[in-house]
Amino acid sequence: MSATTTVPPVAPADSRITLRGHLRHTGALVRRNLLWIKQDPESMFDALLMPVVFTLLFVFVFGGSIGQALGGGQDQYVQYVIPGMLAMMSMTMSQGVGTGFSQDFNSGVMDRFRSLPIGRGSVLFAKLAVELGRMLFATAVLMVVAVLVGFDITSWPGLFATVGLATLFASSIMWVFLTLGVVMKSAQSVQAMGFLVLFPLQFGSSIFAPTKSMPGWLQAFTDYNPLSTLADAARGLMVGGPVAHDLWVTVGWSVAITAVMAPVAIHKFRTKT
Amino acid sequence: MVFPMTRIDENPGGGRSAVSVRGMVKHYGETKALDGVDLEVREGTVMGVLGPNGAGKTTLVRILSTLITPDAGEALVAGYDVVRQPRQLRRVIGLTGQYASVDEKLPGWENLYMIGRLLDLSRKDARARADELLERFSLTEAAKRPASTYSGGMRRRLDLAASMIGRPQVLFLDEPTTGLDPRTRNEVWDEVKAMVGEGVTVLLTTQYMEEAEQLASELTVVDRGKVIAGGRIEELKAKVGGRTLRVRPIDPLQLEPLATTLDELGITGLATTTVDHQTGTLLVPVLSDEQLTAVVGAVTARGITISSIVTELPSLDEVFLSLTGHRASAPQDATPADSREEVAV
Numbered sequence: 001m002s003a004t005t006t007v008p009p010v011a012p013a014d015s016r017i018t019l020r021g022h023l024r025h026t027g028a029l030v031r032r033n034l035l036w037i038k039q040d041p042e043s044m045f046d047a048l049l050m051p052v053v054f055t056l057l058f059v060f061v062f063g064g065s066i067g068q069a070l071g072g073g074q075d076q077y078v079q080y081v082i083p084g085m086l087a088m089m090s091m092t093m094s095q096g097v098g099t100g101f102s103q104d105f106n107s108g109v110m111d112r113f114r115s116l117p118i119g120r121g122s123v124l125f126a127k128l129a130v131e132l133g134r135m136l137f138a139t140a141v142l143m144v145v146a147v148l149v150g151f152d153i154t155s156w157p158g159l160f161a162t163v164g165l166a167t168l169f170a171s172s173i174m175w176v177f178l179t180l181g182v183v184m185k186s187a188q189s190v191q192a193m194g195f196l197v198l199f200p201l202q203f204g205s206s207i208f209a210p211t212k213s214m215p216g217w218l219q220a221f222t223d224y225n226p227l228s229t230l231a232d233a234a235r236g237l238m239v240g241g242p243v244a245h246d247l248w249v250t251v252g253w254s255v256a257i258t259a260v261m262a263p264v265a266i267h268k269f270r271t272k273t
Numbered sequence: 274m275v276f277p278m279t280r281i282d283e284n285p286g287g288g289r290s291a292v293s294v295r296g297m298v299k300h301y302g303e304t305k306a307l308d309g310v311d312l313e314v315r316e317g318t319v320m321g322v323l324g325p326n327g328a329g330k331t332t333l334v335r336i337l338s339t340l341i342t343p344d345a346g347e348a349l350v351a352g353y354d355v356v357r358q359p360r361q362l363r364r365v366i367g368l369t370g371q372y373a374s375v376d377e378k379l380p381g382w383e384n385l386y387m388i389g390r391l392l393d394l395s396r397k398d399a400r401a402r403a404d405e406l407l408e409r410f411s412l413t414e415a416a417k418r419p420a421s422t423y424s425g426g427m428r429r430r431l432d433l434a435a436s437m438i439g440r441p442q443v444l445f446l447d448e449p450t451t452g453l454d455p456r457t458r459n460e461v462w463d464e465v466k467a468m469v470g471e472g473v474t475v476l477l478t479t480q481y482m483e484e485a486e487q488l489a490s491e492l493t494v495v496d497r498g499k500v501i502a503g504g505r506i507e508e509l510k511a512k513v514g515g516r517t518l519r520v521r522p523i524d525p526l527q528l529e530p531l532a533t534t535l536d537e538l539g540i541t542g543l544a545t546t547t548v549d550h551q552t553g554t555l556l557v558p559v560l561s562d563e564q565l566t567a568v569v570g571a572v573t574a575r576g577i578t579i580s581s582i583v584t585e586l587p588s589l590d591e592v593f594l595s596l597t598g599h600r601a602s603a604p605q606d607a608t609p610a611d612s613r614e615e616v617a618v
Contacts, residue, residue: 016360017360021393024390024393025390025391027390028387028390028391029387029391031383031387032376032379032383032387035378035379035380035383036378036379039378039379039419040378107374107376107377108370108371108372108374108375109374109375109376110374111340111368111370111374112368112370112374112375112388112435113391114339114340115338115339115340115363115366115368116363116388116391116392117360117361117363117364117392117393118391
């Protein structure tokens with residue numbers, strides 16, 4: 001047996017991908033995801049309708065009675081619930097990233113991506129970027145509806161700070177759902193899992209109603225539930241009130257979740273067979 | 274009887290290896306998908322990897338295209354190590370998987386443009402390359418339609434085009450025509466032949482002897498994760514020796530009597546004579562030219578008028594039977610004889 005002679009390498013010996021390379025790859029994949037939306041505009045319906053439906057429901061169904069409890073009326077409730085809605089929207093919209101990704105995995109195109117000389121993170125970052133865009137769109141819709149039902153933004157810088165905070169939090173949650181999307185076999189199971197996690201977090205929080213009347217143990221939970229703290233921070237920033245505790249708890253959660261889940265998601269994606 | 278593998282690198286003037294695999298092992302729990310595979314593909318040639326489902330063909334391709342890592346053994350593709358230099362390697366390969374690996378929601382052009390950008394072509398070059406390859410694979414008219422509206426053959430062609438964007442040195446085709454109808458399959462074969470004409474080295478997996486013969490110059494036969502034979506197609510065919518005669522009497526009622534006559538002659542080849550009622554033909558496996566002549570003689574002696582008589586290559590099943598003494602492991606693969614899709618059993 002003769003020694004194997006091989007074709008001399010023609011590609012550059014240094015194979016590291018530059019930052020520009022990463023941006024180019026992520027950009028190409030963002031374009032792909034945007035083309036999906038163009039191809040199937042109905043996929044934007046949830047981002048368009050959810051804020052409208054939920055706001056109208058909560059304001060007109062619970063607005064009167066909870067508003068009274070707050071010492072006012074429906075107007076008072078609008079001021080209370082809109083920041084909560086914003087927090088809820090950032091969480092709910094994050095879920096889509098997992099279901100979409102799981103579907104993507106069942107198509108052969110992932111094999112092609114994985115056989116191309118691109119960073120493994122690019123596929124995930126692109127998905128994240130597009131879903132954050134969808135979340136911001138939903139947030140914009142929410143704010144328009146909010147103003148129509150009488151929401152009074154007392155601080156515009158506060159509004160922008162809130163959107164920034166919600167984006168930070170949403171991106172951390174998206175890493176969780178990206179991981180689920182990579183690990184779980186079907187889009188349905190990702191959805192079911194998401195529901196299981198989201199439901200208690202949403203209702204065991206200060207999103208829809210003040211927590212004062214809740215039992216002590218639940219209040220202890222809601223005080224550190226990131227959805228509560230995000231909602232309360234949003235209230236403080238947009239309408240006025242104390243912010244510090246809620247802001248830091250939310251930032252803490254977001255950073256911690258991202259620090260743990262982003263590497264997990266990328267690792268799972270890299271080693272998926 | 275098992276034939277010793279002909280080492281390709283022992284061939285005088287064998288050329289340089291574009292793919293070189295040594296002792297490749299991959300286990301999935303108890304299943305040995307690959308159990309010590311050695312393989313050499315010379316630069317600029319087409320290597321066919323023939324075997325039934327579950328033989329380890331796809332696992333091999335997935336390792337060579339860096340989608341999974343081997344448990345043991347090593348492999349070089351265009352000089353790059355699959356484990357240690359995956360990023361360099363990815364730059365010089367093209368992959369067309371068993372199932373079309375294109376984004377079905379995107380138009381054909383967008384699929385190719387995207388891959389161009391992912392391969393670091395400039396926007397201008399990516400656009401030009403997408404146009405050029407759509408033209409080349411006769412997809413220009415369908416460029417703006419989502420790939421989901423494409424026929425099976427168009428999708429495979431788009432897939433091949435996508436694999437060619439980066440002008441790969443080595444192309445992996447994993448069962449490129451599985452699930453296609455015969456006409457579409459011929460289209461794909463023509464495209465593959467054209468690519469080979471451009472000097473690409475191809476490693477192709479297939480379940481069909483006919484496909485291997487059409488496209489490959491050398492063949493590696495795998496079964497249950499092991500290489501059981503290899504060499505030039507002609508050599509291998511000579512070793513296997515079997516062919517199948519497909520005889521069609523004008524009167525279908527003559528099928529059974531003819532089968533009886535041939536049975537009495539004792540011509541059994543590698544398998545037994547079978548009647549294919551669907552197509553009104555008789556399948557007669559023969560081992561030699563003498564046997565072929567004897568069959569023709571018997572048909573004439575019986576005074577049966579026939580409308581056609583065709584020689585077909587041995588089916589995968591016959592190759593296996595001949596090389597290993599047992600039938601192909603996966604039962605569902607025992608049926609398709611080379612290309613004819615309507616072989617009744």
